[in-house]
Amino acid sequence: MKKRVALSLLLIVALALTSAHLFAGGASETSGPVKIRVGTMPNHIGVPIQYAAEKGLYKEAGLDVEVILFPTGAPINEALSAGKIDLAGSGMASVFALASGDTYWLGDYVKTVAGLGVYVRPDSPVLKEKGKFPGNPNVYGSKETVKGMVILGALGTSDQFEAVAWAQGFGLTGNDFQMLNMDRGPAVQAFKMGEGDAIACGGPPYNYELEAAGFVLAAGLTEVSGMDIADGMLGRKKFIDANTEEVEKFVEITYSVIDELFDSDEMLADYAMGFYNKNGKNYTTEMMKGEIKDKDYIGRKTISSPEYRFGSTMVGMGGFYVTDGKIEPELEKNIFASLRPDFLEKIYGIKITNFTN
Amino acid sequence: MNRKLFLHLLISILSVIAFVGIWHLFTAVLRVVSVNTLPDPMKVFTSFIKKFSNPNPDGATLLQHTAASLQVALTGYFYALIIGIPLGIMMAWNKYIDRFVRPLFDLLKPIPGVAWIPLMIVIFGLGIASKAAVVFFSAVVPCVLNSYTGIKQTKDVHLWVARTFGASHHQKLFTIAIPTALPHILTGVRVALGAAWVAIVAAELLGATRGLGFMIQQSRGIYRTDIIIVGMLAIGICGGILTSILTIISNFLLKGRR
Amino acid sequence: MRVDSTGSVDTVISCQRVSKEFSSKRGTTKVIENISLEVKRNEFVVLFGPGQCGKTTLMNVLSGLDTATSGTVYSLGEKVVRPGAERGVVFQSMALFPWLTVRGNVAYGPKARGFEKSVWIEKSDYYINLVGLKGFEDSYINKLSGGMKQRVGIARAYCNEPEVLFMDEPFSALDAQTRYLMQEEIMRIWSTEKRTIVFITNNIEEAVYVADRIILLTNCPAKIKKEYHIDLPRPRDYTSPEFLSLRDEISKNMDRTL
Numbered sequence: 026m027k028k029r030v031a032l033s034l035l036l037i038v039a040l041a042l043t044s045a046h047l048f049a050g051g052a053s054e055t056s057g058p059v060k061i062r063v064g065t066m067p068n069h070i071g072v073p074i075q076y077a078a079e080k081g082l083y084k085e086a087g088l089d090v091e092v093i094l095f096p097t098g099a100p101i102n103e104a105l106s107a108g109k110i111d112l113a114g115s116g117m118a119s120v121f122a123l124a125s126g127d128t129y130w131l132g133d134y135v136k137t138v139a140g141l142g143v144y145v146r147p148d149s150p151v152l153k154e155k156g157k158f159p160g161n162p163n164v165y166g167s168k169e170t171v172k173g174m175v176i177l178g179a180l181g182t183s184d185q186f187e188a189v190a191w192a193q194g195f196g197l198t199g200n201d202f203q204m205l206n207m208d209r210g211p212a213v214q215a216f217k218m219g220e221g222d223a224i225a226c227g228g229p230p231y232n233y234e235l236e237a238a239g240f241v242l243a244a245g246l247t248e249v250s251g252m253d254i255a256d257g258m259l260g261r262k263k264f265i266d267a268n269t270e271e272v273e274k275f276v277e278i279t280y281s282v283i284d285e286l287f288d289s290d291e292m293l294a295d296y297a298m299g300f301y302n303k304n305g306k307n308y309t310t311e312m313m314k315g316e317i318k319d320k321d322y323i324g325r326k327t328i329s330s331p332e333y334r335f336g337s338t339m340v341g342m343g344g345f346y347v348t349d350g351k352i353e354p355e356l357e358k359n360i361f362a363s364l365r366p367d368f369l370e371k372i373y374g375i376k377i378t379n380f381t382n
Numbered sequence: 383m384n385r386k387l388f389l390h391l392l393i394s395i396l397s398v399i400a401f402v403g404i405w406h407l408f409t410a411v412l413r414v415v416s417v418n419t420l421p422d423p424m425k426v427f428t429s430f431i432k433k434f435s436n437p438n439p440d441g442a443t444l445l446q447h448t449a450a451s452l453q454v455a456l457t458g459y460f461y462a463l464i465i466g467i468p469l470g471i472m473m474a475w476n477k478y479i480d481r482f483v484r485p486l487f488d489l490l491k492p493i494p495g496v497a498w499i500p501l502m503i504v505i506f507g508l509g510i511a512s513k514a515a516v517v518f519f520s521a522v523v524p525c526v527l528n529s530y531t532g533i534k535q536t537k538d539v540h541l542w543v544a545r546t547f548g549a550s551h552h553q554k555l556f557t558i559a560i561p562t563a564l565p566h567i568l569t570g571v572r573v574a575l576g577a578a579w580v581a582i583v584a585a586e587l588l589g590a591t592r593g594l595g596f597m598i599q600q601s602r603g604i605y606r607t608d609i610i611i612v613g614m615l616a617i618g619i620c621g622g623i624l625t626s627i628l629t630i631i632s633n634f635l636l637k638g639r640r
Numbered sequence: 641m642r643v644d645s646t647g648s649v650d651t652v653i654s655c656q657r658v659s660k661e662f663s664s665k666r667g668t669t670k671v672i673e674n675i676s677l678e679v680k681r682n683e684f685v686v687l688f689g690p691g692q693c694g695k696t697t698l699m700n701v702l703s704g705l706d707t708a709t710s711g712t713v714y715s716l717g718e719k720v721v722r723p724g725a726e727r728g729v730v731f732q733s734m735a736l737f738p739w740l741t742v743r744g745n746v747a748y749g750p751k752a753r754g755f756e757k758s759v760w761i762e763k764s765d766y767y768i769n770l771v772g773l774k775g776f777e778d779s780y781i782n783k784l785s786g787g788m789k790q791r792v793g794i795a796r797a798y799c800n801e802p803e804v805l806f807m808d809e810p811f812s813a814l815d816a817q818t819r820y821l822m823q824e825e826i827m828r829i830w831s832t833e834k835r836t837i838v839f840i841t842n843n844i845e846e847a848v849y850v851a852d853r854i855i856l857l858t859n860c861p862a863k864i865k866k867e868y869h870i871d872l873p874r875p876r877d878y879t880s881p882e883f884l885s886l887r888d889e890i891s892k893n894m895d896r897t898l
């Protein structure tokens with residue numbers, strides 16, 4: 026009898042232990058400050074968030090922030106959708122999260138000036154064609170040379186967007202070439218080994234690696250999309266609606282890092298390089314210099330200017346993906362509805378205009 | 383149809399209805415989680431129908447993905463059969479071959495097929511060959527094991543009969559041992575099919591441009607859980623159809639034995 | 641026809657001073673001791689002895705399935721070293737092939753020996769008919785009754801047209817009624833198609849009913865205790881006084897099993 030009781034107790038304990046993680050996701054409502062789980066990436070997007078967390082800036086403001094790093098934006102979306110993170114600093118994959126209607130866009134904070142685009146081998150037939158891309162004579166390629174290509178890259182990220190934007194310029198769609206899904210590091214290795222016809226580059230440091238290997242940028246993203254490419258902050262509606270004050274503090278601190286600390290390139294370079302290399306990348310000072318040239322952090326100065334339009338990248342890309350069939354047309358309105366400039370308006374005490382197309 | 387059979391069928395149908403019903407309740411009615419996290423059955427059903435003609439969001443229709451997966455899976459599976467079955471038979475029939483092959487086989491046997499993916503991509507590149515090789519490694523093990531066990535079931539007295547009829551060693555293998563082993567070999571063939579189908583989905587999660595596994599991977603991170611479930615359904619349906627085809631074939635081959 | 645070691649043209653199978661021992665870790669057991677015998681063409685010889693006395697072992701040695709520890713076996717004047725098509729065996733367990741039909745079983749020998757299809761069809765037709773299984777050619781073994789299975793076993797052995805047919809307690813697993821019927825049947829078959837038969841049994845009635853000659857064996861290790869020539873006219877009557885007196889005499893001389 027005793028044995029049986031002991032056995033059932035053991036069973037219950039085992040069950041509790043093994044199923045604990047199932048409920049961990051939802052159970053953040055405990056006493057003390059609300060825990061904010063923030064997903065981001067070990068690249069330029071993650072730098073301000075990681076910096077603020079590491080230097081204890083969030084804690085000083087009374088926030089309990091946990092930073093979780095992901096390799097690309099696609100798993101960040103999955104984590105948001107599953108409620109495993111509350112806020113995120115993420116790239117273009119965010120547009121899918123916004124289209125879902127479950128998230129808010131809180132603001133862009135880093136703009137890509139160069140470094141994103143599709144690279145090809147020097148002997149690629151694509152390079153024999155130039156000037157056929159409407160609106161930008163510097164883009165290589167033509168309808169015939171792009172059609173049927175195998176392009177390496179990470180699905181659901183800016184990689185795919187680059188390739189699709191390039192193909193669309195020639196009147197093709199995302200279904201006219203083949204996207205071979207790989208994470209960015211392995212994709213570069215595979216491309217060097219002769220796989221695929223082109224590679225959609227996920228930005229620094231991969232563009233430096235590709236250029237060093239002698240590959241040629243056939244289509245830069247800003248050239249083919251005609252858009253500002255800006256990464257930023259988003260979060261789950263439910264969480265933000267329930268914790269407006271904390272989220273506002275979080276946004277404020279993150280932007281203050283950009284406004285006050287990242288004014289100095291040396292300081293940014295120093296910190297960023299340490300952060301990247303701790304996360305398995307091999308940045309040289311040279312590469313870091315290149316990256317600082319290619320990426321501009323956006324703060325009070327840019328946002329206060331009268332030309333600034335809130336959410337331009339997300340809205341622009343949303344339209345793009347609707348045309349391409351990656352986002353259902355009836356969901357496009359969710360992207361407009363997701364724009365929340367009011368946090369930045371309050372923080373900076375200014376009026377911000379949303380982007381419209 | 384007799385009443386018992388009807389009852390059994392009814393119970394099976396009820397289980398499916400109950401499952402879909404609970405799913406509907408928790409999604410469409412109670413909305414416990416967001417539609418993006420878990421779509422309701424109706425949404426999945428319409429996505430399933432639409433996917434037959436709509437290549438979005440992953441670049442190909444459901445049938446194109448299915449065909450791509452089938453091509454790779456059946457290629458690897460076919461090689462697993464034509465190599466695994468004879469290998470298992472030879473190992474059971476000839477102890478020198480057994481001694482020679484066994485250490486290597488025992489070493490490789492516990493490695494799951496999907497663990498071969500990175501190595502196969504390095505060796506064969508990203509095309510069909512590397513994925514077919516992964517399928518092969520997953521499917522070959524049950525082929526070998528079941529063929530081996532089957533041959534070992536051969537009764538001595540049957541071999542004696544063959545000897546008293548003047549059958550050669552060769553004839554004993556083909557007219558006694560292999561027919562004895564056939565039910566086991568066919569079990570291996572069925573198990574291998576399941577393994578192949580599981581492996582293809584895993585293999586397509588990496589370095590693929592088409593296929594049901596690719597379709598699922600594509601839909602991750604872009605809030606298309608409905609397409610993920612459509613992919614899962616397609617995998618289940620295809621696996622079920624292939625298994626029933628094999629069951630029909632093996633019932634035909636084994637007729638009269640039971 | 642060759643002349644055998646004893647000089648007689650009519651001897652089909654013979655053995656001289658055959659002994660058989662089995663060795664194991666626990667020592668050696670002698671199962672057959674110094675047996676010499678001769679079987680004439682078309683003779684129906686019964687090896688009769690108590691259970692576990694060594695009858696099956698002796699048959700294995702005579703047919704070439706097993707080798708004698710000492711002594712020699714001759715078949716048509718040649719030393720027997722391995723089984724061969726001229727020595728057919730009906731095993732105690734029947735050992736029919738369940739994966740084949742009645743036809744497949746019966747035609748196994750001629751097919752293994754490479755006869756043309758028309759030939760093995762004709763042969764198997766004849767013997768299937770002979771044992772009374774016409775109409776069951778395409779039935780699988782597991783669908784047949786015990787008596788029908790015995791008929792298939794006999795037809796299969798006959799169809800290979802051996803010089804001598806060994807039958808190891810072929811009717812021991814049948815119920816009494818079927819057993820009587822099969823004893824009559826084997827007599828009918830044998831008188832239609834005369835063959836040299838070495839028939840093993842431990843049933844005295846059966847022995848007296850079928851035999852030309854009964855070789856009575858002792859308890860293990862088996863030696864020849866006595867031989868009886870049975871001259872009763874066929875078909876024999878189990879209840880005739882001659883039958884009963886022979887039965888009683890042999891019974892009296894038989895060793896009792898412990």
Ligand SMILES: Nc1ncnc2c1ncn2[C@@H]1O[C@H](COP(=O)(O)OP(=O)(O)O)[C@@H](O)[C@H]1O
Pocket residue numbers: 662663669671690691692693694695696697698860
């Ligand atoms: N392969 C063997 N190894 C050891 N002992 C054996 C073997 N075959 C038979 N025997 C023994 O020989 C004896 C006679 O067996 P068997 O010839 O089968 O008897 P029977 O057929 O008269 O019933 C038995 O005691 C049996 O245990």
Ligand SMILES: [Mg+2]
Pocket residue numbers: 695696697732808809
């Ligand atoms: Mg016996």
